[in-house]
Amino acid sequence: MTRSSLTTPPPGAQPPPAHPDAPSAGSTLGSHYSKCFGCGAGHPTGLHLKARTPDGATVEAEFTVGEAHQGAPRLAHGGVLATAMDEVIGMSVYLLHKPYVTGRLETDYLLPVPVGTTLHLRAWCTGIDGRKAYLEAEGRIGAPDGPVAVRAAALFIEVNMEHFAKHGDLAAIAAEHQDYEVNP
Numbered sequence: 001m002t003r004s005s006l007t008t009p010p011p012g013a014q015p016p017p018a019h020p021d022a023p024s025a026g027s028t029l030g031s032h033y034s035k036c037f038g039c040g041a042g043h044p045t046g047l048h049l050k051a052r053t054p055d056g057a058t059v060e061a062e063f064t065v066g067e068a069h070q071g072a073p074r075l076a077h078g079g080v081l082a083t084a085m086d087e088v089i090g091m092s093v094y095l096l097h098k099p100y101v102t103g104r105l106e107t108d109y110l111l112p113v114p115v116g117t118t119l120h121l122r123a124w125c126t127g128i129d130g131r132k133a134y135l136e137a138e139g140r141i142g143a144p145d146g147p148v149a150v151r152a153a154a155l156f157i158e159v160n161m162e163h164f165a166k167h168g169d170l171a172a173i174a175a176e177h178q179d180y181e182v183n184p
């Protein structure tokens with residue numbers, strides 16, 4: 001992975017210990033919002049990612065490239081593949097049990113991804129430094145050990161729930177998730 005210093009954890013930054021209230025090994029993670037382009041079941045042309053954590057530290061999901069995801073004819077659009085990376089990384093920060101947003105996302109495209117391909121996605125945290133979480137992801141063609149088509153490195157920034165209330169619609173998230181602590 002070609003990574004900039006901005007997505008490389010500083011010396012001493014460690015992946016966090018498992019949060020006691022975070023989803024445990026073997027759990028499915030569920031969608032954070034039904035209209036989300038990445039994971040919402042209600043989105044007509046979204047990626048419909050369904051994530052799970054095999055070990056409480058990494059997140060896995062599959063994305064099958066459809067007609068709506070093309071750039072060149074019969075090939076996935078690079079921006080859609082970046083979305084898949086952003087989403088699976090976003091799901092992996094769910095394991096930290098705090099709200100985060102993407103600050104920076106770097107993507108390497110290693111292989112073209114034809115329509116109909118199932119990409120096996122995986123994301124994990126490489127370190128935490130204050131509000132900054134450093135994360136990586138990969139997408140492999142056809143199988144969990146298939147050839148790597150896409151790699152990503154990201155910097156996510158911890159925010160509070162006020163971020164979603166001030167800039168978006170926190171009530172829409174809360175309406176779907178009684179478990180979110182709206183006023184922590």
Ligand SMILES: CCCCC/C=C\C/C=C\C/C=C\C/C=C\CCCC(=O)SCCNC(=O)CCNC(=O)[C@H](O)C(C)(C)COP(=O)(O)OP(=O)(O)OC[C@H]1O[C@@H](n2cnc3c(N)ncnc32)[C@H](O)[C@@H]1OP(=O)(O)O
Nearest residue numbers: 006032086087090091097098099101102103104157159173
């Ligand atoms: C069960 C608990 C879970 C709770 C979850 C609850 C609700 C979740 C709701 C929705 C689900 C959320 C995610 C869904 C999952 C997947 C979707 C994918 C994720 C996304 O798709 S999310 C959308 C795209 N995303 C944005 O919409 C962000 C727009 N942006 C901003 O809102 C601000 O920009 C912000 C907040 C990022 C920072 O603003 P700020 O004022 O708070 O802080 P500040 O600027 O001081 O940055 C602090 C330190 O980060 C460094 N820093 C910041 N940005 C950097 C960059 N780009 N490169 C390098 N360093 C950067 C600074 O340099 C400083 O570093 P230092 O402290 O060392 O100086």
